Amino acid sequence: MTEILPTGATIGILGGGQLGRMLSVAASRLGFKTCIFEPGADCPASHVAHTHIQAPYDDANALRQFAEAVDVITYEFENIPTSALDILDALKPVRPGRDALRVSQDRVVEKAFLSEMGLMTAPFAAVDDAVDLAEAMTEIGAPGILKTRRFGYDGKGQARIMTPEDAHQALEDMKGAPAIYEGFIDFSHEVSIIGARGLTGEVACFDPGENVHRDGILRTTTLPARLSPAQRSDAVLLSAQILNKLDYVGVMGMELFVTPQGLIINEIAPRVHNSGHWTQQGCAVDQFEQHIRAVVGWPLGDGTRYADVVMENLIGNDMDRLGEIAREPRASLHLYGKADVKEGRKMGHVNRITSKG
Amino acid sequence: MTEILPTGATIGILGGGQLGRMLSVAASRLGFKTCIFEPGADCPASHVAHTHIQAPYDDANALRQFAEAVDVITYEFENIPTSALDILDALKPVRPGRDALRVSQDRVVEKAFLSEMGLMTAPFAAVDDAVDLAEAMTEIGAPGILKTRRFGYDGKGQARIMTPEDAHQALEDMKGAPAIYEGFIDFSHEVSIIGARGLTGEVACFDPGENVHRDGILRTTTLPARLSPAQRSDAVLLSAQILNKLDYVGVMGMELFVTPQGLIINEIAPRVHNSGHWTQQGCAVDQFEQHIRAVVGWPLGDGTRYADVVMENLIGNDMDRLGEIAREPRASLHLYGKADVKEGRKMGHVNRITSKG
Numbered sequence: 001m002t003e004i005l006p007t008g009a010t011i012g013i014l015g016g017g018q019l020g021r022m023l024s025v026a027a028s029r030l031g032f033k034t035c036i037f038e039p040g041a042d043c044p045a046s047h048v049a050h051t052h053i054q055a056p057y058d059d060a061n062a063l064r065q066f067a068e069a070v071d072v073i074t075y076e077f078e079n080i081p082t083s084a085l086d087i088l089d090a091l092k093p094v095r096p097g098r099d100a101l102r103v104s105q106d107r108v109v110e111k112a113f114l115s116e117m118g119l120m121t122a123p124f125a126a127v128d129d130a131v132d133l134a135e136a137m138t139e140i141g142a143p144g145i146l147k148t149r150r151f152g153y154d155g156k157g158q159a160r161i162m163t164p165e166d167a168h169q170a171l172e173d174m175k176g177a178p179a180i181y182e183g184f185i186d187f188s189h190e191v192s193i194i195g196a197r198g199l200t201g202e203v204a205c206f207d208p209g210e211n212v213h214r215d216g217i218l219r220t221t222t223l224p225a226r227l228s229p230a231q232r233s234d235a236v237l238l239s240a241q242i243l244n245k246l247d248y249v250g251v252m253g254m255e256l257f258v259t260p261q262g263l264i265i266n267e268i269a270p271r272v273h274n275s276g277h278w279t280q281q282g283c284a285v286d287q288f289e290q291h292i293r294a295v296v297g298w299p300l301g302d303g304t305r306y307a308d309v310v311m312e313n314l315i316g317n318d319m320d321r322l323g324e325i326a327r328e329p330r331a332s333l334h335l336y337g338k339a340d341v342k343e344g345r346k347m348g349h350v351n352r353i354t355s356k357g
Numbered sequence: 358m359t360e361i362l363p364t365g366a367t368i369g370i371l372g373g374g375q376l377g378r379m380l381s382v383a384a385s386r387l388g389f390k391t392c393i394f395e396p397g398a399d400c401p402a403s404h405v406a407h408t409h410i411q412a413p414y415d416d417a418n419a420l421r422q423f424a425e426a427v428d429v430i431t432y433e434f435e436n437i438p439t440s441a442l443d444i445l446d447a448l449k450p451v452r453p454g455r456d457a458l459r460v461s462q463d464r465v466v467e468k469a470f471l472s473e474m475g476l477m478t479a480p481f482a483a484v485d486d487a488v489d490l491a492e493a494m495t496e497i498g499a500p501g502i503l504k505t506r507r508f509g510y511d512g513k514g515q516a517r518i519m520t521p522e523d524a525h526q527a528l529e530d531m532k533g534a535p536a537i538y539e540g541f542i543d544f545s546h547e548v549s550i551i552g553a554r555g556l557t558g559e560v561a562c563f564d565p566g567e568n569v570h571r572d573g574i575l576r577t578t579t580l581p582a583r584l585s586p587a588q589r590s591d592a593v594l595l596s597a598q599i600l601n602k603l604d605y606v607g608v609m610g611m612e613l614f615v616t617p618q619g620l621i622i623n624e625i626a627p628r629v630h631n632s633g634h635w636t637q638q639g640c641a642v643d644q645f646e647q648h649i650r651a652v653v654g655w656p657l658g659d660g661t662r663y664a665d666v667v668m669e670n671l672i673g674n675d676m677d678r679l680g681e682i683a684r685e686p687r688a689s690l691h692l693y694g695k696a697d698v699k700e701g702r703k704m705g706h707v708n709r710i711t712s713k714g
Contacts, residue, residue: 007694008696025382028378028382028405030692031695032694047385047390048405048407050405281641284638299680299683299684301690302685302686304686322364326656328659329641331641331658333658335386337385338388351641352641353641355663
């Protein structure tokens, strides 16, 4: 039997950024309260949460206080220290579970996990030093990308490598951090699929969206994506396979390269995902609510798409266009309440409804 | 020039019920914080607000503290004591303004205001005692409805009068409260229109919805409503006329009876309205965000309807159906986080998307 949290229960969220903020709002729609654990003051999620515990992730007492104040724990980012998880999951269920975190915290472990399942990824090799890198480049070929194995996001900790000279510089920039060398994939476009798995094992996926990145940061996600019916089904099957294998509970984002050879998995994220923000205007149940439903043991909701949507991220100075966007027809604005505009910082997004209806 | 509140500013909301809760969420979408003033502890709005000042409406110090903590003040209910308004609007802008409150706090004043504008209402007379009531019944005829002039909601403080005996009983039940006698209107159905007026005077209305009440409480609102194009335009014009006349800033709900003689105004509410909850799933900008945009001086958003929606209120024991509703296709659930289920209490609502798309 599945334990279902009653309305009024409190969901603990590790991380107080925009994803935590939108998870908190979704939790409120189902009658739940949230408690945010986040080291930063005045974080986006704290504006719409019931309580905010402000403490670093290595503060064992604060972590215990957090676990005691909540009924279930989830997170908005995957780089939660193992020491924090040790404390938390002894006290309250952490969903998605540790297997998902273990796999997604390290790019080498993630790619090995996917390959062992028989799924397609870019060719890759672990790189600890110059010898490893030279071997990897010989085996996989150039161009390629050198990435840190851990803690990368929005293109940070990544470098393109065209020549041995690039390789030398890129390795220096990593400052000894364990790395991964990935071969280039020749893809026509990138899509992502947001899948969800409930506590009873049921799986539901949102329609895949088509992504455009610039400078390593997602700029737009467009629905519907350019995919054949077979590719669409493949995306759903890939997502379901991975969710099942990890005995996953919650929403997972997965980026896929579309190639003539099939869909190649770029990366998976064990959380709600920027490329799923369009669901707020396109579905009866959006990715944030779907995640909350899963972690509290509710049945998954119906995420069938009922509108065409283009999501655009508002990054840094895009905020200068706010006055204009506020006047646009069929534009739904979502700002994150961040005090300072910085280059490359995600400040909000806008969902534009493009259906004819 | 219009003063526009910058993102990050704080909106004060008087009242911490479900309307305050959904206003708070909408404010967060535009990057604003909210401060809720509400006497009750653990109120629905406090779960998603930045701060909650818990104090009675006659606590002058708390009201001043509230006004100092916020940049603009709005409200989720119309029965704010005049003494509180005196304190607040000396310190910060209160939107919508006092004219709207003065008119809508008293059913006689409201109907007189509408009649003077040449708009159609039910025939009515002020009733202070049995003599007034007898005269009103003679003049207007029976059946009719006796209502308190102030503080009524969800059918509370109302009685149908068919005979002089009913009249006697109804008047006793009022316990001397000033009342209004209204003649019965023979209408085919009721619709409501949610209008908004910005700080610069621009007006925008949502598509009218068709309402069904039971036991004096709204049960469903269906979009589209059964209205001819001319009736639809009439509804918009009525709304715009009233908003302009009151130099209104914010969202106003207006209930209209559809009759062969035209649209007859049942009542107006100077706030977001239950019959506008469908906009959460049907429009790029919903009524809550539209209200926030108006009170902070932003341009109004595009509330064009892009989906057919039926909104159903979840009242009291309707919560027993939650498990079933959670599994329904194309159903978007909104619970208010109220701890106790009570008969006649609005616990949440569900927006069902009924477009074919």
